[in-house]
Amino acid sequence: MNHADRIDQTVRGIYDTFDRPSEHPVEAGLGFIDGWIDALDGLGGSALTGLQNELRNLRACVERHDRPAIAASLQLLGEETSRIAHNMHSFTDGTGDQLRHLGQTLVTASGNLKMS
Template sequence: MSHATRIDQTVRRIYDTFDNPGTSPVEAGLGDIDSWIDAIDGLGGSALTGLQTELRNLRSYVERDDRPAIAATLQRLGTETSRIAHGMHSLTDNTGDQLRHLGQTLVIAAGNLKMS
């Protein structure tokens, strides 16, 4: 699966979770988190290592349904994703734009979770 497809699916699933809060199984979300951890694994760089750590934290918070911790982690992931995307303007495959959209979506999801 391409990164573009993975990003698009992630964004759609985040919105679906908030649009239909009772219908999105935790197992699907955990699978998405695991998929991102695997995708980042071995790419190197301290920023990506930090993202992997946050994703692992997110996974444990989702398992425990620790909503304040989930919101804080989504906020950090969104901010970091947006920061990484900032330097990707020159890519021709729109990955930078998609990552910016993902970053914004994560920050919005964090805010929505804080308000719920």
């Protein structure tokens, strides 16, 4: 799966989780997180290493069902993803735009989790 498809699938998964939480077991969310950790593995760069570490933190928070910590982690991931996307404005394949959308979705998910 290419990164554009993975980003799209992740955004849809986040929306689906909030729209129909009973249909999305924790294991599916952990699989998404693991997939992103694996996808970023070996790409290098401190920003990506930081994202991987935060994804591992998010995974642990999900396993503990720690909603406040999940919300905080989603917020950090969204902000970092948006920052990385900002630096990708020169890519013509739309990856930067997709990452911006993912960053916004993560921040929105964080806010929704805090409010629920």
